[in-house]
Amino acid sequence: MSQHAVALERRIAADLSHHDTARRAACLRQFGGHALSFCTMQPGMSYFDVPGVGYLAYAKYWGMRFALGEPVCAPHLRDAMLDAFLERHPDAVFVQVGKDVVDHLHARHGYHGTQFGSEARIDLAGWSLRGARKQVIRTAINAARLDGIEIREGGFDHDVRRISEAWIRTRRCKNNEIRFLIRPMIVDYREGTRYFYAYRGGEAVGFVFFDPLYRDGHLAGYVPNISRSSANFRQGLWYALMAHAIARFQEEGVPFIELGLTPLQLAAGIEPQESRPLRATLAVIRERMDFLYNFKGLEFAKSRFQGRVEKTYCCHRHALPALAMTAMFRLTRII
Template sequence: MQDQLITLDRPLVADVAHLDMARRIACLKQFGSHSMSFSTLQPDMSYFDMPGIGYIAYASHWGMQFALADPVCHPQHRGLMLDRFVAHYPGAVFVQVSKPVVDHLHNHYGYYGTQFGSESKIDLDTWSLRGAKKQIIRTAINQARNQGIEIREAGFNPDVKKISEAWIQTRRCKNNEIRFLIRPMLIDYREGTRYFYGYLDGEAVGFIFFDPVYANNKLVGYVPNISRSSANFKQGLWYALMAHAMEVFKSEGVQTLDLGLVPLMMSQDIEPQESRLLRMTMSVIRERMDFLYNFKGLEFAKSRFQGRVEKTYCCHRHAMPGLAMTAMFRLTRII
């Protein structure tokens, strides 16, 4: 009898998991305007769900919880969701969140809200390749054309994993694909994602995967979350791929391209709720620990597109959350 009950329970568990996922996808399409909203559905995440309202995605490491991005819910319910989550996980760290999240956590719970980096957003209706700083993009487009690169959109191709593995070996973090702050290349839920490839003699030599950004059940933008290319292109095939995709999106009437996080790219001004200790530590990491991650290279590459820069933050309980920051770097596989 006991074995029979266990067997009967299994479909119920699967149905509940499917229902939870369906609810999160519905919330994503209604309220997924954050650049990392789509990435909240990456594998190995946990969820704090409030059915009918929204969810907070988080990951655990070393017994600590790291919430990723803003709560996926209507702005009027953001405070409620944060209150419930903090009540359940009073020591949680919030990563890559917006200023409204910072203000709520600081004003109600005394959290620090320290700049974690910046995001760059491009209004596609006014986008063009004109301007001195975009010369490197124009040069990359010409180089790709002269070398016979054909850029086009196609479906998901699992064979590009070989390009990814070779590309990772050229990076600062050679041992593993970064996760959490960048969603994995291979994911289960891919609805709305777009794939642009660069081909040489019919073989893919580079690609960018774009994730959708939503508001009110409408697609309003994309964010390039996964990009890989051969190291043989001096000016970077990435620029040519980006420019091609942006022209396609612009022609479709897409409003915005969010270039995503530039970690540790911080403005000079220090806001009252920020931890000066953590700011100083992150500045040292950016200036002296380039072997961990190519912070300055990524900042330079994204700055060529001349987007609108917006701050992003991490929220933490202590002025110097050394253990939490170490745990987060381990979670992301940067160290």
């Protein structure tokens, strides 16, 4: 093949990719209400597309397919999308889905639906900083003020990598940024994202990035997807950044924010469709393998905001998907 032919093929592929991205972005702006909807646009994803209906994003790892969240489509077409996807990929694993998806996959396809963690939603209309459990937030705000911290919204700043690399060195999972369940900081598609930075002496020392959530073609809320802060700020700069952003969203009339996944925050009871062996395994990981990830610390931090907690699930074909769970932890770079 000549050089001109190769160049033409690459141009055609780029044009098709741009068309697909634009089509998915339009679908996202219409139906992207799940906490992971925006994450479906991250690099490296594969897609199951149904033109005129929507799409489902998934990642391939160790020969397995992991669907990220729920289909991005009209709610009444969701079950049909799931059925069509499973016709092509009958052993796919679904990560971070709600109870309606669990019930359909269990009844129609015989899947197990095991609680994987929890999500919390803050309805902004009635939220305030009052209350004993929010004392830690108020303390962080006061400490930031005394320390000369200024928080303001801005555009995307590529200098965030410096803060991020310093932050990662203080984490239990030091080798890489977590991916898949959390999108990368630097992505091509950033429409609707919001960036809040904390500055001290003119230098950025922390930030929180928010991704948009949509319902019926309108902005419905935000989810904080990426946050980093200096380890030298002991009172938790994240609390002060979050409180500042929440106040801004309240002024704008934003209905709610999702706090995203709190992994392995598990309810006491076990539902009939859950895998008891997997639930027991996840409980052991939470209690004895906190060195992998600060499960309890994240749960405590998010609980201070007093959001409405709901279960989120992992749907899987086999009762004890040991290989699939290992692959998922590797995919996300937790291990």
